[in-house]
Amino acid sequence: MIGLDALYWLMGAMFAAFAIGHAFAQSWRSAAFWGCFAVTMLGGSYLPDIVDGTLVIVLALLAAAGLKPKPAPTSDAKTREASAAKLGNALFLPALAIPAITLAGTFLLPHSGWVDPKQATLVSLATASLVALGLAMPMVGAGPVVAGNEGRRLVDSLGWAAVLPQALAALGGVFAAAGMGKVVSEIATAYIPMTLPVVAVVTYTVGMAVFTAIMGNAFAAFPVMTAGIGLPLIVGKFGGDPVIMSAVGMLSGFCGTLTTPMAANFNIVPAAILDLKDTHAVIKVQIPTAILLLIANTVLMALFVYHR
Amino acid sequence: MWVLSGIGVVVLGFALRLNPLLVVVAAALVSGLAAGLHLDAVVAMLGRDFVANRFIAVAWLVLPVIGLLERGGIRERARMLIARVHAATAGRVMILYLALRQISATLGLTALGGHVQMVRPLIAPMAEAAAEKEAPLDDAERDKVRAYAASADNVGVFFGEDVFVAIGSILLIKGFLEQNGIVVAPIQLSVWAIPTALMAFAIHATRLWLFDRRLRARSKP
Numbered sequence: 001m002i003g004l005d006a007l008y009w010l011m012g013a014m015f016a017a018f019a020i021g022h023a024f025a026q027s028w029r030s031a032a033f034w035g036c037f038a039v040t041m042l043g044g045s046y047l048p049d050i051v052d053g054t055l056v057i058v059l060a061l062l063a064a065a066g067l068k069p070k071p072a073p074t075s076d077a078k079t080r081e082a083s084a085a086k087l088g089n090a091l092f093l094p095a096l097a098i099p100a101i102t103l104a105g106t107f108l109l110p111h112s113g114w115v116d117p118k119q120a121t122l123v124s125l126a127t128a129s130l131v132a133l134g135l136a137m138p139m140v141g142a143g144p145v146v147a148g149n150e151g152r153r154l155v156d157s158l159g160w161a162a163v164l165p166q167a168l169a170a171l172g173g174v175f176a177a178a179g180m181g182k183v184v185s186e187i188a189t190a191y192i193p194m195t196l197p198v199v200a201v202v203t204y205t206v207g208m209a210v211f212t213a214i215m216g217n218a219f220a221a222f223p224v225m226t227a228g229i230g231l232p233l234i235v236g237k238f239g240g241d242p243v244i245m246s247a248v249g250m251l252s253g254f255c256g257t258l259t260t261p262m263a264a265n266f267n268i269v270p271a272a273i274l275d276l277k278d279t280h281a282v283i284k285v286q287i288p289t290a291i292l293l294l295i296a297n298t299v300l301m302a303l304f305v306y307h308r
Numbered sequence: 309m310w311v312l313s314g315i316g317v318v319v320l321g322f323a324l325r326l327n328p329l330l331v332v333v334a335a336a337l338v339s340g341l342a343a344g345l346h347l348d349a350v351v352a353m354l355g356r357d358f359v360a361n362r363f364i365a366v367a368w369l370v371l372p373v374i375g376l377l378e379r380g381g382i383r384e385r386a387r388m389l390i391a392r393v394h395a396a397t398a399g400r401v402m403i404l405y406l407a408l409r410q411i412s413a414t415l416g417l418t419a420l421g422g423h424v425q426m427v428r429p430l431i432a433p434m435a436e437a438a439a440e441k442e443a444p445l446d447d448a449e450r451d452k453v454r455a456y457a458a459s460a461d462n463v464g465v466f467f468g469e470d471v472f473v474a475i476g477s478i479l480l481i482k483g484f485l486e487q488n489g490i491v492v493a494p495i496q497l498s499v500w501a502i503p504t505a506l507m508a509f510a511i512h513a514t515r516l517w518l519f520d521r522r523l524r525a526r527s528k529p
Contacts, residue, residue, distance in 0.1 A: 004363060011365055014372070044359035050348060052355030060333035064326070075379050084381030084388065091382045094373060095429055102419045122366045125419070129369040136373050140380035150375025154424075155368065160329040162368060166361045167332045171314075173357035174336040174350070178311040178343035214315055219477065223484055231488055242490050246481045247470070247500035254466045258459075261322050265364070266466075268328065270423040270458035274432055277447070279328075281455040282462075289463060289512045296507045 003116035005045065007126050012042035018152045022069060030069040030156070033062045037163060056167065063160035072153040087139060094132040094139070101128035154273070161272040164264040168216050175215065184211060185228025194229075197238040198302050204229045205298040208249050209256035209290075216262025218253030225249070240305040248301045255297065258290040259283060314339025370425055382429045387437035398439035398453055399520020403513045405431050406460040410509060413468025416475060421461055432457045439523050449523070456519055460512070467508035470501035 015038035022031035036055050044052060075083070084091065105124025110117035137147060155162060175181075192203050204225060211221040230249060234240040257263045261280065271279050278284070314335045321331030333354070340350030390396050405426075412420045421427075432454045439445055439453055469475045473494040478501075485492055 007366055008362055011362070011369060014369065040359060041362060041365070044362055049352035049356040049359075052359045053351035053353070054355070056354055056358045057333060057351070060327075060330045064330040074375075080379065080381040080384050082381075083379075084384035087380055087385070089385065089389070091377060091380055091385050092430075095377055095382060095425065098370060098373070098425055099417075099420045103417060106419070119363075121419070122363055125366055126369050129373060132370070133373040133376070136376045136380070140376050142376060142379065146379070147372040147376050150379050151372030152375075154371045154375045158368075160327065162365070164329050164332065165364050166358055167329055167336075169361035169364065170354050170357035171332050171336045171339075173360075174340050174353055175314060177345075177353065178314065178339045180311055180314070180339070183311055214318070219480055222477075222480065226484065227488075235490075242485055243492050243496045244500050246485060246492075247497045248504060250477050250481060251467065251470060251501060251504040254470075257466065258462060261328060262318065264328070266462045270427065270461070271455070273423055273428050274454040274458060276451045276454060278451070281451055282458045285452070285455045286459045286462065289459070289508075289515060292511045293467075293504070293508055296511070297504055300503055300507075 001116055002114055002123055003119050004122070007119075007122060008041050008044065010126060012038050014151065015041060015155075017148045018155055021072065021148060021152045025070045025072075027068060027070040029062055029065065030067045033059060033067055033160075034155070036062070056170070059160075059163055060167070063163070067156075067159055069156040069159075072149045072156060074150060074153055083140070090139065094135040097132045097135060098125075098128045101131055157275055158269065158272045161264065161269050164268060168262060168264055172215060172217060172220055176220070181220075181224035181228075184214075185224050188225075189228060194233050194237075197234070197240070197306055200229065200233040200238060201240075201302045201305060202298055204234060204245070204249055205252040205294060205301060208253040209259075209294050212253040212256030213260040213262065216257070216260055216264070218250055218257055221253050221256070222246075222250055225253075234305060238306060244301060244305045248297050248305075252294055252297045252301075255290040255294040258286040310342040311339055313342045367422070367424065374424060374429055377429060383433040386430050386433040390434040390437045391441065393438075396434075396438045396441075397520050398435040398456075398523055399516045401431070401435045401438050402457055402460045402516050405457070406464045406509065406512060406516065409461055409464030410468035410505065413465045414471035414505065416469075416472040418465055418469055418475070421465060423458055423461060427457050427461050431460070442524055443526060449526070452519075453523075456516060460516065463508055463512045467501075467505045471498050471505050473498045 015034050019031050019035035019038055036058050040052055040055050102124045105127055106121045109115040109120045109124055115123050188207055194200050207225050208221055211225055212218045215221055230245050234245050235242050261268055267283050271282050317335040317338050336354050337350055409421045435453050435457050470477055478494050478497050481497055482494055
């Protein structure tokens with residue numbers, strides 16, 4: 001049965017290929033960085049935890065020192081213009097095949113018996129990437145080595161940002177183990193006077209947004225804020241509706257996600273993949289939307305949570 | 309109270325613009341130590357959680373095919389396509405993408421989009437080409453257009469997905485409330501995600517439209 005382990009082998013092989021490409025180009029820091037990352041992919045299930053942890057620290061130190069990749073070989077602007085005119089809209093086919101195959105696989109694979117049903121989406125995404133690659137290679141007239149170099153070109157524009165989401169997930173685990181949530185909700189309830197129902201609503205929505213911004217993830221903030229403020233005060237003391245509170249509360253947390261570098265997948269990775277000079281450029285254009293929507297959510301909850 | 313030192317490291321590190329990967333790893337080590345764990349236990353915990361979250365990197369498997377399509381000229385093709393559409397402006401392209409991304413997410417189709425698969429090869433080049441019909445973009449303006457394109461993807465998926473009943477966050481809420489003795493149907497939660505979904509679209513589409521107006525005003529001094 002195909003599950004996560006097969007995907008780890010595939011990803012490990014891809015990152016190892018990027019590392020080898022860098023080694024041939026003699027960009028040693030990049031070779032070491034992607035090589036270490038490939039080892040965590042391939043060996044993660046077998047190596048002792050402390051070795052994996054040490055590799056993560058090595059990745060962070062290399063990232064801080066600067067990866068300094070030498071540019072991977074690619075085509076020039078003139079060739080691409082000519083190729084775009086020649087291939088036409090067929091170029092969009094492999095790109096659109098990725099979501100189409102991922103969707104189809106998500107619905108069909110769980111019942112096939114070939115795939116671990118819990119991992120159907122991830123297996124589908126990996127399959128879709130491979131099928132799309134199979135379509136694109138003859139179309140562009142390139143082999144696996146060229147595809148590897150083009151992948152390396154993109155992973156270089158991501159750089160350390162490609163590893164950051166996983167490191168943040170690990171940080172979330174350490175925060176949880178250290179009892180961070182309990183301390184934050186204790187501080188919120190100890191310092192804000194909760195005598196008015198509307199104060200409880202404002203504290204809950206703003207708290208969800210701020211705590212989400214700190215943790216980078218509304219899923220981590222929701223249980224803490226809801227157990228600390230939502231259930232005992234809005235529902236328990238003031239008789240509010242738990243459905244409206246939780247639904248709008250979670251979405252208030254998502255407003256926080258728009259504002260934080262801790263949500264690297266959504267905010268830092270796109271700045272890297274779009275070659276933006278400012279790593280925080282995406283966050284900056286999102287902050288006004290986040291603030292306006294948080295206000296709107298707070299008003300929505302204040303108006304409806306106590307009247308049903 | 310000392311466990312909060314990890315948050316301090318994060319805030320200070322990002323404020324000083326140190327390398328984010330270094331900041332995050334340092335924050336994990338500091339919080340673990342502050343919670344009274346030994347260094348080797350913290351490093352092991354960091355390694356265990358990092359490896360347990362390897363599935364996040366599955367998204368990078370699209371890199372070779374996207375890179376190859378760029379070599380074949382997909383970004384240039386997206387630009388040519390939009391240059392022919394007379395009514396296309398940067399704002400309209402991004403508002404349309406925001407709407408499509410949000411509607412598909414309300415149907416649970418969150419895989420239809422993303423920064424690597426859609427924004428970089430298609431949406432950003434289309435928005436740039438539409439803006440350049442008026443006048444060339446300088447580097448700062450180009451970065452701004454791209455940042456807005458990325459924001460349309462985020463806002464669309466965040467405030468669309470909760471309208472779908474079987475999405476992770478709805479199931480998390482249901483499970484958490486059940487643990488606390490409150491039984492709710494996912495559909496009730498989804499219904500209460502609709503007002504915020506509409507407000508999110510109204511707010512962000514308005515901001516994209518205002519940005520479009522500023523962009524177009526630039527060509528008429």
